[in-house]
Amino acid sequence: xxxxxxxxxxxxxxxxxxxxxxxxxxxxxxxxxxxxxxxxxxxxxxxxxxxxxxxxxxxxxxxxxxxxxxxxxxxxxxxxxxxxxxxxxxxxxxxxxxxxxxxxxxx
Amino acid sequence: xxxxxxxxxxxxxxxxxxxxxxxxxxxxxxxxxxxxxxxxxxxxxxxxxxxxxxxxxxxxxxxxxxxxxxxxxxxxxxxxxxxxxxxxxxxxxxxxxxxxxxxxxxxxxxxxxxxxxxxxxxxxxxxxxxxxxxxxxxxxxxxxxxxxxxxxxxxxxxxxxxxxxxxxxxxxxxxxxxxxxxxxxxxxxxxxxxxxxxxxxxxxxxxxxxxxxxxxxxxxxxxxxxxxxxxx
Numbered sequence: 001x002x003x004x005x006x007x008x009x010x011x012x013x014x015x016x017x018x019x020x021x022x023x024x025x026x027x028x029x030x031x032x033x034x035x036x037x038x039x040x041x042x043x044x045x046x047x048x049x050x051x052x053x054x055x056x057x058x059x060x061x062x063x064x065x066x067x068x069x070x071x072x073x074x075x076x077x078x079x080x081x082x083x084x085x086x087x088x089x090x091x092x093x094x095x096x097x098x099x100x101x102x103x104x105x106x107x
Numbered sequence: 108x109x110x111x112x113x114x115x116x117x118x119x120x121x122x123x124x125x126x127x128x129x130x131x132x133x134x135x136x137x138x139x140x141x142x143x144x145x146x147x148x149x150x151x152x153x154x155x156x157x158x159x160x161x162x163x164x165x166x167x168x169x170x171x172x173x174x175x176x177x178x179x180x181x182x183x184x185x186x187x188x189x190x191x192x193x194x195x196x197x198x199x200x201x202x203x204x205x206x207x208x209x210x211x212x213x214x215x216x217x218x219x220x221x222x223x224x225x226x227x228x229x230x231x232x233x234x235x236x237x238x239x240x241x242x243x244x245x246x247x248x249x250x251x252x253x254x255x256x257x258x259x260x261x262x263x264x265x266x267x268x269x270x271x272x273x274x275x276x277x278x279x280x281x282x283x284x285x286x287x288x289x290x291x292x293x294x295x296x297x298x299x300x301x302x303x304x305x306x307x308x309x310x311x312x313x314x315x316x317x318x319x320x321x322x323x324x325x326x327x328x329x330x331x332x333x334x335x336x337x338x339x
Contacts (some may be wrong), residue, residue, distance in 0.1 A: 065150050065153050065154055068159065071211075072204055079200050094329055097332055
């Protein structure tokens with residue numbers, strides 16, 4: 001089994017090697033000089049810098065404004081719902097207590 | 108006498124509600140139709156007309172909470188405690204509005220959602236102090252000790268309010284100062300939109316504090332009744 005795997009790896013290596021050399025040779029006539037290789041390396045990102053300042057990218061002002069006004073109304077609505085819930089709970093509790101008083105014969 | 112007072116209170120409530128609703132309609136018209144679009148920032152500047160009055164309503168809420176708490180500490184009357192809770196809750200609501208609408212404006216104006224500018228930082232601090240107050244009060248039925256401790260917290264929060272207001276003038280920051288003494292001002296239509304919005308938000312803050320304090324008093328009375336029934 002081990003011999004079979006070794007043979008497979010060797011076979012694959014022998015198959016790939018000519019293609020790898022072919023790539024290297026075809027690349028050399030276009031930009032074979034050391035200077036071109038250096039340029040390619042310089043183009044590669046060496047660091048990531050965060051965006052700073054409003055001019056770095058265009059920000060959709062209309063969408064931001066709509067979002068702001070929507071947030072205001074949504075929060076106010078949610079707060080009114082919370083107050084409604086609070087008052088409903090109090091009313092239910094009062095109803096329950098009244099029933100208890102009636103059941104115990106109180107006035 | 109009590110019924111007359113209740114009727115007067117109901118009439119005042121209806122009047123303020125109607126006036127606030129009408130004012131909001133006029134304010135929105137003035138903001139979007141009458142007031143011009145700002146030259147540098149464009150349409151996103153219109154956030155300003157709700158953002159600044161929300162901050163003002165936050166001051167009202169937190170201020171009322173501190174006054175209610177101070178009087179409660181002196182008199183131990185539950186109605187002042189209810190006012191303290193209502194002010195803290197409504198103030199926190201407007202503080203949340205300020206802290207959410209501000210970054211939307213900042214993203215366009217400064218290129219970032221948040222920066223540790225003195226005014227932003229002190230506003231966040233006030234929000235956190237009153238969030239602590241509300242957390243303390245939301246732990247079941249708050250007892251006398253919790254109420255007094257929360258009242259002290261509201262008074263501590265009050266100290267932060269002038270810091271928010273004067274931070275722009277005292278410390279260097281990036282927050283705009285267009286309507287303060289050193290600011291360049293606004294165009295007359297912009298002043299109208301902002302002025303109307305200030306009045307509308309004052310009405311809204313008063314209504315919300317009123318309703319919440321009333322609900323809190325009823326909740327407190329119900330809890331007291333339940334306690335008495337249990338120990339009868």
